[in-house]
Amino acid sequence: MTFLEHLTPSDETGMIRESAEKWTGGISDSDVRASKGFSSTRWADMAEMGWHGLLADPDHGGLGLGPAALSLLCQAIGRARLPEPFVASSVVCVGTLTSIGQDVTALVDGSTIAAPAGFGLPCDGVSSTITASAGAGGHHLTGTLGICEAGPDTTEFLVATKRAEALYRLPRTTEGLTVRPYGAIDGRPLARLAFDCVVPAEALITSGNAARAAIRRGNALAVSALTADATGTIEKAIDLTTAYIDERNQFGQPLAAFQALRHMVADRLVELEAARSMTDLAAFAAEDAGDAGDPKQLHDRVRARICRAAQTVGQTAIQLHGGMGMTDEMAIGHYFRRLIFLQAMMGQEAGALRDRAATLAADIEMQREVVQ
Amino acid sequence: MRDQGARDFQDERDHIDFLLDDELRAFRRDVRAFLRDAVPQETRDRIDRGYAATKPEIVDFLAKLSAKGWVAPAWPAEYGGPGWTQLQRMVYSTELARNAAPSIPPFGVSMIGPVLYTFGTQAQKDKYLPGILSGEDFWCQGFSEPGSGSDLASLRTKAEDKGDHYLLNGQKIWTSKAQYADRIFLLARTDEAPRKQGGISMFVLDMDTPGIVVKPIISIDMNHSLNEVFFEDVKIPADGLVGERGKGWDYAKFLLGNERTGITNVGRCRRQVERLKRLARADLIPGVDLSKDGAFLRDLARVEADLTALEISEIRILSQGKNGPSAMTGPSVLKLASAQIQQTLAELIVSTLGHYAAGRGAEFIDAFDDLGGLPPDFVDGALNEYLFGRAVSIYGGTNQIQRDILARAALETRP
Known part of the structure; x- marks a missing residue:
């Protein structure tokens, strides 16, 4: 598939977008507030629509679609600020497991929920410090992970060991695995994981180059999904803001009559366009992972640009809501916090620029050697 | 070097x-x-x-x-x-x-050419298009006036209908490359109309017509590309009228809307990123290795990410065509993003020059020979681009005009 084809949604992809927009359109802000981080009804609805299996093969009950469709879906999820661990379970875990031929049937039908540990979320590389050693009784996993998108309903973990050497698939009930829950800035559940467990050899689902490839796949899908989610969130934050300043009157006229405010909105539309472009680029890079060379070359730029768009749009949205923007009652603050969560999951602009700067420094050095 | x-x-x-x-x-x-x-x-x-x-x-x-x-x-x-x-x-x-x-040069190919083949007479097409296609005819654009910049529709240059000709009086400004131009296309007021956009007509005429005086404007880069053009009792033959009388404003909008391809200058920007990498290892600032300067690398990484987004935006927006969702906002978004990137790149390049940013011209390069510290000759020229590059956010609709356009698309309220 070429990038230009990628920009033109297929019929199936178009249908996903339509059904996503229709379904999320029926979810109100108070519905989302009431669900406090997870709604099993919504999770079941998503299963019904086939979304958990978007990336899975048809023989595992999946739709067998790719990142283009996924990207549109995640934009709709961002717009509705749904807290469910769709990216964690249905994108990163299902996508990674599918790439190595693992059974994902239960994840696809929504009866189980998985969380990636040590890769994917955050998506800026492999953050794992978990070590594994094979012994007589099985494999001994040790170490801790500070952040994992796991909630009370998470049933299994996909664990990357350090340097992406291996990938283990563990049930939550694994003895010696401690899950310490805490809440994310945007209200979804997260957890700190501590491993000191001996697991059967079958828990090791892949290792070596195959594990690295599978984890790269998971990260590429995560970059694409998080970027898309951020774009949907940015769109909605801009929509809420323009609606607010069109309606709110001060000095006898709508706030939107003031040029200083109008120009702030205009600049954020430029950010939105950049966000959309990076979303398409990230989806395409995930589509074409085999041929794109080192996707990190693109991912660092994608993460840097989308994070800045998220930050500036979020801040402007709050500013233009004035005092009301500071209240938890208004939806805008919730979108702002979702943007913060997404930036954190992408390593923030600062982290992405640091990574890209290191590559540029190496480039400059290399050219110096060529010249001398 | x-x-x-x-x-x-x-x-x-x-x-x-x-x-x-x-x-x-x-x-x-x-x-x-x-x-x-x-x-x-x-x-x-x-x-x-x-x-x-x-x-x-x-x-x-x-x-x-x-x-x-x-x-x-x-x-x-x-x-x-x-x-x-x-x-x-x-x-x-x-x-x-x-x-x-x-x-x-955009004036013939991107600006007046499409207006002529869309709205011009057969005689105008036959007369003007071949010279544009061969590259032999140089054109310039007579739109802005001293009192009419962003508010172009307030223009006052007047063309009076005298039967077989129009009598043109007035002044244009910022006329790029008028000193080279063989022909000019311009807007002038032919009629008084209730809306200031009405009563404006578009004309084409030869620059050697009696009564036209071109005066140079030296710009802040100390070069001459801009001009003032004065018209005193200039006779425009009646067949110099483009399309219908009084519809000049529509043609002007059509003309500006046609500038879509090449609006972003991404090719030049990509080249500037490569130049920055070369400058980073030219060691122009004593004791500083820019490849280890975190602040420089971060600035470069940031503008490079911006450029990547712009490159994709251009592909996306162009591939949508004229009826796509970004048709209204696309050009303004691209222009704003591109102006920011072009100016940031030029500024970053100047920042790599250190003390050499103070000098200018070939003598400056040669002068260092005597002092024993010869800078690479590509140091000269960077300031030209930085200085004239300040115009990127002014010409073709200032950044502020672009923001007005975008705000109108996003907001219900009309100020």
Whole structure:
């Protein structure tokens, strides 16, 4: 598939977008507030629509679609600020497991929920410090992970060991695995994981180059999904803001009559366009992972640009809501916090620029050697 | 060090390549292969360093393009265009800039040409289009006036209907390259109308018509590309009227809307990123290794990410065509983003020069010979681009006008 084809949604992809927009359109802000981080009804609805299996093969009950469709879906999820661990379970875990031929049937039908540990979320590389050693009784996993998108309903973990050497698939009930829950800035559940467990050899689902490839796949899908989610969130934050300043009157006229405010909105539309472009680029890079060379070359730029768009749009949205923007009652603050969560999951602009700067420094050095 | 400044990108397989299909990749290779021979090394070198192409350089290059039928990429085939798609045109204009070719002057090809083949008479098409396509006729644009910049519709230059001719009186300003121009297209008021946009007509005429005086404006880069043009009792033959009398404003909007391809200058920006990497290892600032300067690298990484987003935005917006969702906002978004990137790159380049940013011209380069510290000659020229580059956010609708357009698209309220 070429990038230009990628920009033109297929019929199936178009249908996903339509059904996503229709379904999320029926979810109100108070519905989302009431669900406090997870709604099993919504999770079941998503299963019904086939979304958990978007990336899975048809023989595992999946739709067998790719990142283009996924990207549109995640934009709709961002717009509705749904807290469910769709990216964690249905994108990163299902996508990674599918790439190595693992059974994902239960994840696809929504009866189980998985969380990636040590890769994917955050998506800026492999953050794992978990070590594994094979012994007589099985494999001994040790170490801790500070952040994992796991909630009370998470049933299994996909664990990357350090340097992406291996990938283990563990049930939550694994003895010696401690899950310490805490809440994310945007209200979804997260957890700190501590491993000191001996697991059967079958828990090791892949290792070596195959594990690295599978984890790269998971990260590429995560970059694409998080970027898309951020774009949907940015769109909605801009929509809420323009609606607010069109309606709110001060000095006898709508706030939107003031040029200083109008120009702030205009600049954020430029950010939105950049966000959309990076979303398409990230989806395409995930589509074409085999041929794109080192996707990190693109991912660092994608993460840097989308994070800045998220930050500036979020801040402007709050500013233009004035005092009301500071209240938890208004939806805008919730979108702002979702943007913060997404930036954190992408390593923030600062982290992405640091990574890209290191590559540029190496480039400059290399050219110096060529010249001398 | 001259060869460094002129390094080109002929064989590079970059991230843009990976976004194109095989057909566009092959097209891109053809364009590169052509440019390799068509642009003399000396021209390439000057342009790379930030100088404007000279008229002879432009004439020479346009003649080569003309032989290929590549002068007017956006024109329909029936008027002599190559029949390319939007994306081919984008690849083409990007490659021109990336290979430091002289840019095709927009006034004939992108501005008046499409107006004439869309609204002009057969006689006007026959008279004017061939000279544009051959690159022989240079045009200039008479729109802005001293009292009418962003508020162009308030223009006061007057053309009185005298039967077989119009009598033109008034003044235009910021007329780029008028000193080289053979012809001018302009807006003038022919009638009083209730709306200030009404009563404006568009004309074409020859610059050697009696009564036209061109005076140079030296710009902040100390170069001469801008002019004032004065009209005193200039007789425009009646057949110089374009389309219908009083519809000049519509044609002007059409003309500006046609500038879509090449609006972003991404090719030049990509080349500037490469120049920055070269400058970073030129060690121009004593005791500083920019490849280890975190602040510099971070600035470079940030503008490079911006540029990547702009490159994708251009592909996305152009591939949507004229009825796509970004048709209204696209051009303004691209212009704002691009102005920001171009100006940031020029500023970053100046920042790598250290003390050398103070000097200018060939003597400055030579003078250092005596002092024993000869700077690379590509240091000269960077300031030209930085200084004149301040105009990027002013011409073609200032950043503030672009923001007004975007705000109108996003907000219900009309101030």
